[in-house]
Amino acid sequence: MPKITFIGAGSIVFARNLMGDILSFPELQGSTLSLMDIDSNRLDRTVAAADAMLEYNDVDATIEATMDRQEALSDADYVLNMIHVGGREPLENEIQIPQEYDVSQAVGDTLGPGGIFRLLRTAPTMLDLARDMEELCPDALLLNYTNPMAMLCWAIDEATDVDIIGLCHSVQHTAEAISNYVDIPREEFDYWVAGINHMAWFLEAKHDGDSVYPALYDAIDDPDTYNRDNVRFEILRHFGAYVTESSNHMSEYVPYFRTEEETIQEFVVEEDYDEYFVDWMPTGRYFEHWCSYQQEAAEMEASDIDPLIERSEEYGSRIIHSMETGQLRRMNINIRNDERAITNLAADACVEVPCLVDDRGVNPCTVGDLPPQLASLNRSNIDVQRLAVKGALEHDQDAIRQAIKLDPLTAAACTLSEIDDMVDDLLAANADYLSAELLD
Numbered sequence: 001m002p003k004i005t006f007i008g009a010g011s012i013v014f015a016r017n018l019m020g021d022i023l024s025f026p027e028l029q030g031s032t033l034s035l036m037d038i039d040s041n042r043l044d045r046t047v048a049a050a051d052a053m054l055e056y057n058d059v060d061a062t063i064e065a066t067m068d069r070q071e072a073l074s075d076a077d078y079v080l081n082m083i084h085v086g087g088r089e090p091l092e093n094e095i096q097i098p099q100e101y102d103v104s105q106a107v108g109d110t111l112g113p114g115g116i117f118r119l120l121r122t123a124p125t126m127l128d129l130a131r132d133m134e135e136l137c138p139d140a141l142l143l144n145y146t147n148p149m150a151m152l153c154w155a156i157d158e159a160t161d162v163d164i165i166g167l168c169h170s171v172q173h174t175a176e177a178i179s180n181y182v183d184i185p186r187e188e189f190d191y192w193v194a195g196i197n198h199m200a201w202f203l204e205a206k207h208d209g210d211s212v213y214p215a216l217y218d219a220i221d222d223p224d225t226y227n228r229d230n231v232r233f234e235i236l237r238h239f240g241a242y243v244t245e246s247s248n249h250m251s252e253y254v255p256y257f258r259t260e261e262e263t264i265q266e267f268v269v270e271e272d273y274d275e276y277f278v279d280w281m282p283t284g285r286y287f288e289h290w291c292s293y294q295q296e297a298a299e300m301e302a303s304d305i306d307p308l309i310e311r312s313e314e315y316g317s318r319i320i321h322s323m324e325t326g327q328l329r330r331m332n333i334n335i336r337n338d339e340r341a342i343t344n345l346a347a348d349a350c351v352e353v354p355c356l357v358d359d360r361g362v363n364p365c366t367v368g369d370l371p372p373q374l375a376s377l378n379r380s381n382i383d384v385q386r387l388a389v390k391g392a393l394e395h396d397q398d399a400i401r402q403a404i405k406l407d408p409l410t411a412a413a414c415t416l417s418e419i420d421d422m423v424d425d426l427l428a429a430n431a432d433y434l435s436a437e438l439l440d
Contacts, residue, residue, distance in 0.1 A: 001030045004079075004080065006082070007072065017312050018080060024309050029060055034076065035065050037067065049307070052305070056307035069132060075136070078320050079129075079141070082145045083122070086121050088291060090429075101421070106282065110197070111409075115151070120400070127155065127156070129142075138161070141164075144167065149350075150196055153335075171200065178205060184207045193244060193332050194342055194352065195352055195370065198244065198249055200332065240373065247281065254409070259412045264282065322357040329357050331355055334351070335364055337349045341365060341367050345378060345379065346386075349382045388403040
């Protein structure tokens with residue numbers, strides 16, 4: 001049976017969900033789940049939740065707990081990464097300092113100044129993890145859940161020999177949303193999606209062989225539906241495809257929605273559409289949620305976690321099951337584009353494409369060219385990612401500054417000299433979380 005290692009297992013709710021996903025497959029029961037975290041209290045709670053799950057559901061697995069990353073990685077077959085480097089302070093800096101320069105990020109974890117500085121404080125730990133894997137479990141697959149997804153996967157691909165894929169639930173969540181908007185059963189919705197993480201495109205969207213796009217265009221004129229996902233409907237209106245990330249996230253990746261407070265407020269909806277995150281449009285709303293969630297998590301006991309095993313929409317367990325059993329599945333996965341799955345995006349980019357997974361591994365499907373307007377929107381983010389990865393790997397401050405100057409939202413809000421001043425402020429505020437070489 002495989003050894004499956006969880007790095008950052010102290011994230012009790014997410015770790016519990018992933019453990020439940022794995023144990024929901026009879027073929028994976030009996031696996032070794034090695035739980036690692038640097039916080040002993042959080043780790044102990046996750047172990048207690050795991051033990052309760054095994055007892056309640058009468059399933060077998062070996063639960064290991066350690067604060068030693070190398071011990072957790074030794075002879076692992078799969079490594080699930082879900083770490084968060086730094087606490088409240090760097091997150092707050094990465095939102096509030098850009099806001100002082102009129103760069104208004106709703107989330108700030110994937111692109112822009114916030115995403116790039118999250119990369120800078122996360123990449124060194126991820127690279128250490130990958131180098132440990134090269135020594136202790138060189139054939140293991142690293143399944144990354146940590147943001148900024150594309151940039152971290154790109155950095156590990158560039159600098160190590162570790163086999164890494166990136167996992168996100170934006171495709172699954174968007175498929176659920178579209179099914180709701182056009183009133184079709186989710187299980188009858190067929191789609192073909194490709195692009196980059198948080199900006200992939202529903203190139204095909206069908207029910208019973210017919211496109212649901214006419215119904216999606218009709219939904220633009222229905223205020224109740226439009227207001228649930230207004231930014232994404234505007235992207236559909238102007239660029240001709242539905243995008244995979246929620247309205248608040250998507251608004252950060254382009255220069256159209258967040259350059260003036262009045263514009264942001266136009267897209268803030270008062271009705272309770274919480275299930276699709278429209279109310280997260282205001283600047284820094286994700287940070288507020290993160291602080292609230294962390295407080296709740298700190299007060300949570302293992303006994304508060306439901307021990308019932310139910311399979312979530314996350315891909316991780318399905319990938320492991322397919323690789324262990326040979327059952328063929330198709331899933332959207334973040335992977336290097338060196339096989340040119342998307343032919344009009346760069347070969348070194350990290351793309352999110354349909355992949356076939358079985359006991360032969362993870363193999364990207366051929367997508368071909370994206371429509372030119374969609375590829376252009378992707379490239380506007382890919383070029384930022386490439387420079388940010390260069391800056392992180394080479395401790396190149398000039399590359400970091402250039403990446404932020406090319407970020408579409410930042411470029412629409414600031415002059416070049418203002419961006420340099422903002423980067424100076426971010427470097428100073430987050431110095432404790434950054435490599436010394438970058439600060440020289």
